[in-house]
Amino acid sequence: MNASVVVFPGSNCDRDVLHALGKIAGIPAAPVWHKDSVLPEGTDLVVLPGGFSYGDYLRCGAMAARSPIIRAVREHAPRGGLVLGICNGFQVLTEAGLLPGALLANSNLEFICSPCLLRVERSDTPFTNAYPEGALVQFPIAHHEGLYFLPKEELEKLEDNRQVVFRYAAANGEAGAAYSPNGSLNGIAGIVNLRGNVLGLMPHPERASEKLLGGTDGLGMWNSIKSWLEGGAR
Amino acid sequence: MDYQKAGLRPHEYETIRRELGRDPNETELRIFGVMWSEHCSYKSSRPLLKLFPKEGPSVLKGVGENAGVVDAGEGWGLAFKVESHNHPSAVEPYQGAATGVGGIIRDILAMGARPIASLDGLFFGRPDSAKTRFLSNGIVKGVGGYGNCVGVPTVGGKTLYDERYEDNPLLNAFCIGLVASDSIVSSQTAEPGNLVVLLGSKTGRDGIGGAAFASAELGEDTKASRPQVQIGDPFVEKLLIEACLEALEKGLVTSMQDMGAAGITSPASEIAAKSGVGMILDLDRVPLREENMAAWEIALSESQERMLLIIRPENLDAVLSLGQKWDLDCAVIGKTVEGNRFILRKDGKIFADLPASLIGGGCPEINWPAERPKDLDLRQSFEFDPSGFSADLSKTLLSLLASPSLKEKTWITRQYDSMVQVNTVQGPGAPLSLVRIKENGNLVAIVMEALPWSCSLDPYRGGYETMARSLRPLWVAGAMHLGMTNCLNFPSPENPEQFWEFSEAVRGLADCCKDLSCPVVSGNVSLYNESAGRAILPTPLVCSVGILPASNFPLLPGKWKEGDLLFLAGIENASIPGSHFQSVLQGRLAGRPLPPSPEMETGFMERALQTARQRLASSAVPLLGGGLGIAIGKEAIASGVGAQIELELPTHPLALFFAEGGARALYAVPAAKVPEFIRTWTGFPFRMIGKVGGDSLCLPHSEPIPLQILSNVWKGA
Amino acid sequence: MKFRARVLVSLKEGVLDTQGKAVLVSLKNLGFDVVDEVRIGKSIEIVLSADSMAEAEQKVESMCEALLVNPLIETGRTSLEAIG
Amino acid sequence: MKFRARVLVSLKEGVLDTQGKAVLVSLKNLGFDVVDEVRIGKSIEIVLSADSMAEAEQKVESMCEALLVNPLIETGRTSLEAIG
């Protein structure tokens, strides 16, 4: 069981994810440089961490999505390897075409850093099998471009395919657009590809992984990945 | 060019001529003009700064470097400093604030430390003016835009509104970083025969003369006179941080300095002077962004995101390849030699040849005359007359809670990433911020404080109280202070009354530091914060840093439990003068704040630390802005539970609830802990004032306030 | 030969232009009620070398495809001039 | 009458173009070494009513001053067309 955390120029949650995986979840994890064109031997999980790759200057994630390591990630995914994009990493995955849609500026045009309630819409993915379906979890968000957008028909298809994994929610368990802090369509906070092995989400599970820092709801994600990789959850 | 145009005074010019034994040439004159400006030379404040105590057992590296370093335990040090970027933020709020944040981060980096947290101090004018809206939006976006991208969490700050900041808003940026104690970088370690390397962005005509600009009043034609606005590039700064830390880790760096005011000249001459070496720089080797730049422009450009590295020749290849790895410009621009000359060459010609120590250290001090303000007695005469105010405590509490300086600051704090680096134990919204050190498990506690209203009434007492108030939240949480840094924001020192206020405030800060053994490890002075005769309030801002051992969980606010008993620790009769009550509801500052009491402070410190360490309370807050009343209100909101306040009222209930100052705190104590709590606080004034419970806040003889309303009013909902 | 290309990147119809909307509101607040609509796009100016206008055009086209434009949400319009 | 104005907002000469710089690096990394320079600006499209072209022009001018352009670091260039 091995995880690789990609470091783009401007990534700033790479060390956080390495800490969460390595020190807290017990998943051996190592950084990978964006200029590398192959993943380290034996990589099971690739994480694209949060941050401002290339300053997010043209479009968030656009320049990172064209870096050499992404070519390797493109080969990793069809093999069934796990790919997790968090925040900027989610933006990179959409820009790379590994996940559908785009992430636009928050509807209030401001950066939002805040705890958020999410409803886990699926518990049959490699990333969420430790959560009961419909569970409410709290992960913080911290982004300026988190409004998930997809043209109408495609959005319907996405929903029909049950690709939405995390949805912004209220404490009473209701979820949907009304609870999007950022204007995200249908309240979408995280989605998977059809096969279910590539997940992108705006909220930060690695920031919800220690009691000292205010919450441990994110541990479920690491535990899910662990048991999936150990074969138990398949 | 004559010396006055360069910004020099006659006796300064004479000093230069005498020291050089000749007339300086034009490039040299411009260098002195910038390096001997107030901003770079501290000529008006140096005599005052000598008052600060700078030594202490916690100090690993004191004043004299970019930032002081204190001992964080187990071989780790904390480098921290606060700096102003007031003038630039007044002119171009977004970029002014952004580059302020970037600059302080590089200061911390220059110590070899990884920046782990930032705080920002914001002082704005009239809350409802279009100008304030423009400036505050821009400044907040600038702080966030830079900090979020560079990946340093903004974990707290301070925001105050007063019309005296209308034309001169203040932005003070604080940063703290973590460094292994045996790897602290110094500017005193260059050796002859080293190479001088410039790493980071290309150089353009940005902010040339910015330091001089920050050393004069803002004029009517500020926009026109502003040379070239500095643009921050947080993305490049992030790369620069990683590249420098990697270079340090690999042992490639002999000495290092950040580039801020006065461009290349400042760090280069500083390293030369402090290390006792000479330096020759070839300005044509500086990577440029613009064409036809003159020698002096290259030497003084304040282009951002650059660091100056001093390295041994054998490490050059490794450093160059690091530059390549991180997509940064990296060039050898000179070398160090024996001697003390600082020489600038371009195209084979010598443009400056100066003794290195003269550039940064030669400017004569100015001892401005000080004069106690003539109207001070009048302003200080004050008798509290409650008759003009509503006697209803609930009403008063609500109107204060809704006042701009006290109400919730979420519109600001949610634009800041306060959690990146996964160390934030307490982010914005509490009297102190707490950041975990992964390397040793300890928690760093940080408080930013400023009390301009008190300082304007009595700068000595105000300064003392500011300092004490920055320490109390540390103690209440259970942290012991390690040191402080400060930013002295004042108007022109050339006005004797203003200089008197400046001196008195510094004396107040310094006395408190001495009384409570808190060393001053770094700081910054920003003068001339006035325009068109309108001066800012005297605004010394302090950031105190403390440490909490990994084994002690902090005692935090916002944790009232149903049934807890509420205790006020400290005196009951604090001061209305200088308080939010006075400023907001009376609309006029008058009287004198409380006199200092070192005995009360130390008595409070010991008991507060003990209370926290023995967990004698569920929740605790020091009394800060708005006094006891606001503390009760905010605790109720944060805890989501009400309280019944019951106590015998003094003659002036308003003063009991809303006066400020002094070593005081509000504790919520579980019934079982009450005897121990009482034993701990015996010998210090304290009393029980009520009980936690219910869903309203009930103040004596006043309408109960439903929690929902209390919270909505505070949040401005 | 040198060319200067200008690529105007605008949001597709149907993609919410929050920034444009916000500017519209601000302009109205400032008293400009004559404004009906505001849309905000990017203007990317590129100086490049090519042997001919046609080659330059084709190069810019591939840059748009490769990086500059996200076809899901944006359209790009290119204009070119020779600058010597 | 309706007019469509396009305001091209670009950074002044000498002002660091952080975006342009990053895009340039990225284009080069993608193999477009023919690119010398990239500058990124904003394109603001405004639909407005006015009685004449001259009036429309003057209106857009004041919008630029009031909000759209920050004269410290940016310049604006306006083009206008009548759209009925």
Ligand SMILES: Nc1ncnc2c1ncn2[C@@H]1O[C@H](COP(=O)(O)OP(=O)(O)O)[C@@H](O)[C@H]1O
């Ligand atoms: N500019 C700011 N940046 C970050 N946090 C801030 C800022 N201003 C205020 N805060 C946070 O909000 C809380 C209250 O701010 P403060 O200005 O000190 O008012 P008060 O007098 O109510 O304590 C503190 O926790 C502080 O850290």
Ligand SMILES: [Mg+2]
């Ligand atoms: Mg405070």
